[in-house]
Amino acid sequence: MKVRFWGVRGSIPVPGRATNRYGGNTSCVEVRPRAADPIIIDAGTGIRHLGKALMEGTFGDGRGKASILISHTHWDHVQGLPFFSPLYRAGNQVHIFARQRDMHLEAVFSQQHDAAYFPVPLSAMHADMHFHELVEGARFHIGKAHVTCARLNHPWVAIAYRVDVDGASVVYCSDTAPFTDMLLGRDFIERPSFGTLPPPVQSELAAMRAGVVALAKNADLLIYDTQFTPEEYQARPHWGHSRPDDAIEIAREAKVKQLCLFHHAPMRSDDDNDKILAAARELVSADKFTLVSAYEGLEIPLGDQ
Amino acid sequence: MRIKFWGVRGSIPAPGPETNRYGGNTSCVSVHTAAGNLIIIDMGTGLMHLGNALLRTEFGKGAGRATILLSHTHWDHIQGLGFFPPVFIGGNQFTVWGPGSSPDVLEQILEGQMDPNFSPLQTLKNLSAKVDVRAALPAFEAEGVRITTREHAHGHTRALSFRVEEAGRSFVYASDVGYPESGPEPAAIAHYANADVLLHDSTYKPEDQATRRNRGFSSYEEACAAAIAAKAKRLVPFHYDQDYSDDAVDGIVAACTALLAPHGIAVTPAREGDELEI
Ligand SMILES: [Zn+2]
Ligand SMILES: [Zn+2]
Ligand SMILES: [Zn+2]
Numbered sequence A: 001m002k003v004r005f006w007g008v009r010g011s012i013p014v015p016g017r018a019t020n021r022y023g024g025n026t027s028c029v030e031v032r033p034r035a036a037d038p039i040i041i042d043a044g045t046g047i048r049h050l051g052k053a054l055m056e057g058t059f060g061d062g063r064g065k066a067s068i069l070i071s072h073t074h075w076d077h078v079q080g081l082p083f084f085s086p087l088y089r090a091g092n093q094v095h096i097f098a099r100q101r102d103m104h105l106e107a108v109f110s111q112q113h114d115a116a117y118f119p120v121p122l123s124a125m126h127a128d129m130h131f132h133e134l135v136e137g138a139r140f141h142i143g144k145a146h147v148t149c150a151r152l153n154h155p156w157v158a159i160a161y162r163v164d165v166d167g168a169s170v171v172y173c174s175d176t177a178p179f180t181d182m183l184l185g186r187d188f189i190e191r192p193s194f195g196t197l198p199p200p201v202q203s204e205l206a207a208m209r210a211g212v213v214a215l216a217k218n219a220d221l222l223i224y225d226t227q228f229t230p231e232e233y234q235a236r237p238h239w240g241h242s243r244p245d246d247a248i249e250i251a252r253e254a255k256v257k258q259l260c261l262f263h264h265a266p267m268r269s270d271d272d273n274d275k276i277l278a279a280a281r282e283l284v285s286a287d288k289f290t291l292v293s294a295y296e297g298l299e300i301p302l303g304d305q
Numbered sequence B: 001m002r003i004k005f006w007g008v009r010g011s012i013p014a015p016g017p018e019t020n021r022y023g024g025n026t027s028c029v030s031v032h033t034a035a036g037n038l039i040i041i042d043m044g045t046g047l048m049h050l051g052n053a054l055l056r057t058e059f060g061k062g063a064g065r066a067t068i069l070l071s072h073t074h075w076d077h078i079q080g081l082g083f084f085p086p087v088f089i090g091g092n093q094f095t096v097w098g099p100g101s102s103p104d105v106l107e108q109i110l111e112g113q114m115d116p117n118f119s120p121l122q123t124l125k126n127l128s129a130k131v132d133v134r135a136a137l138p139a140f141e142a143e144g145v146r147i148t149t150r151e152h153a154h155g156h157t158r159a160l161s162f163r164v165e166e167a168g169r170s171f172v173y174a175s176d177v178g179y180p181e182s183g184p185e186p187a188a189i190a191h192y193a194n195a196d197v198l199l200h201d202s203t204y205k206p207e208d209q210a211t212r213r214n215r216g217f218s219s220y221e222e223a224c225a226a227a228i229a230a231k232a233k234r235l236v237p238f239h240y241d242q243d244y245s246d247d248a249v250d251g252i253v254a255a256c257t258a259l260l261a262p263h264g265i266a267v268t269p270a271r272e273g274d275e276l277e278i
Helices: A047-055 A105-112 A199-216 A230-235 A244-254 A270-283 B046-054 B103-113 B186-192 B220-230 B246-263
Strands: A002-007 A028-032 A039-041 A065-069 A093-099 A128-134 A139-142 A145-151 A159-165 A168-173 A221-225 A258-262 A290-293 A299-301 B002-007 B028-032 B038-041 B065-069 B093-098 B130-135 B139-142 B145-154 B157-166 B169-174 B197-201 B234-238 B275-277
Touching (some): A028 A047, A105 A128, A145 A199, A159 A199, A168 A199, A199 A244, A221 A244, A244 A258, A258 A270, A270 A290, B002 B046, B028 B046, B038 B046, B093 B103, B093 B139, B103 B130, B145 B186, B157 B186, B169 B186, B186 B220, B197 B220, B220 B246
Parallel strands (some): A039 A065, A093 A128, A221 A258, A258 A290, B038 B065, B065 B093, B169 B197, B197 B234
Antiparallel strands (some): A002 A028, A002 A299, A028 A039, A139 A145, A145 A159, A159 A168, B002 B028, B145 B157, B157 B169
16 A cells, blocks of 8 residues: 655645745645555545546546545634535545534535535535544444544544555544543643542543554554644643654554654744654664654555555 | 735645745735734634734734734635734734624634634633724724725635725725626726726636636736726735736736736736735
8 A cells, every 4th residue: 555645744735935845734644555545534624636637537527535534623624625626526535534423424524515615516526425433442444444443532533543444554633632631522731730630530541642552552553642842832731732752652662664743833833843754863863663753745654555 | 004915825835846936824914004003804824924924023022913804714824823923822812803894794704714613722712912893983993094895706706806095005905706797897997997006816817717716815807907997006916816826927017017007007927925015
């Protein structure tokens, strides 16, 4: 399979000269099993460009089939969906997987297309769209690929995915806070505090962390949310993002072969990202895994080609 | 009046080297009045960058005040609100004048953007600054200047254009404008009449608009026709299609210049970071 990055940014797209090398589009990763349909993870603004590339192939004449795994429905993970050209072509089949919400997923995605916000209603998209609701721990197949998922520590809950196919595995773990200081869920936290957590919360976080380590076990590639520097995390532990150190710890415990820093902060320039990558590489100089930082256009071949 | 462009792109932000010169952020323009007051027009992603700049002023201390004019609530005109640093500082005050039958309807739409499914902010109530939402009137005073509003067609919906007047000078903001096939209507021309600066939707080249007229955007030819009919002094093409590279926008600017030069109308393209004094 091949893993290709179309959007690597968190929170909001950031056009401009300072982001030319890493790219300013929000989260979108394409997993392309050998001789099979694409599995797309997240639909940030990067998916617009993936859509154009797909239209060059079978999607252009309405014979394409794609699956989109959504980590959660925060804007930076769904904003590109209304701009995904294959959805406007009759005959294409698009399967959207996301965690169960209070209302049906189709209703959640329809809101994005409400006339107040976007000119084209979801119901007017010509492709054949199917919504699949997931809960943590779900396991299923997309063609020959096997997909599993685990819960993350993020406001309103996000999920991580693992795709096993062609004798290799990739894990997408964005967005998540570390599993130490607070449990993020449905409550809005205005002012975070770093106190001792009640034992039930501690054990819930420990279980969540164990779930993520198990999901990433021996993965060939672990893509991890590293939006924050340590200082930024101290100021905003309730925003639901990690530091490179957190990603490295999980990578070590799960014994992955390659770690990829992902979901870069919007204000981070290319030079900032270079520095963060260099500092993180120092930290893992004695480790067995390699470390890269995601940029638009990065393609990582894994397993059978 | 001093106009500054923070986001000039339509529909969706377009990062990448091919948009470096004109910029890839969505719609946001600031107007500083001669008296030093601030009017912000539209809240696309450019608003985040305006907000960062404002932190160095009284907005950084929670003592800022601005009027925000909102043309309509499509994503490319509101996405910046949750990323506008001054709204997270208590004491700052914003009055948003936008479309809608009532302030409640407009507030509900802005609230929907913060829905917990989509935003970690969960609700507008979590913004620390005071944000007062109002339905725009046909004419009103704000920040010591006179503002007139026109509602126009924009595809299947409606949007507002704004005319800001101070000390005999006028600036018109007309983005996301869908004219009938016959071109700009008399009411539109009246709203733009004799403007010192007419900032106008120039989303498409005519050949691209031909297949997408139902989307409710103008071609640069329609923008030029409006400028000529209204006897504007300067046209600012704006809201470029997300798929147009800088070179394509250069083409639009050159075409506008050729069309307007015989009429003595100047052309200044909207470009992120550029300023224009009226
Ligand atoms: Zn995110
Ligand atoms: Zn998120
Ligand atoms: Zn627009």
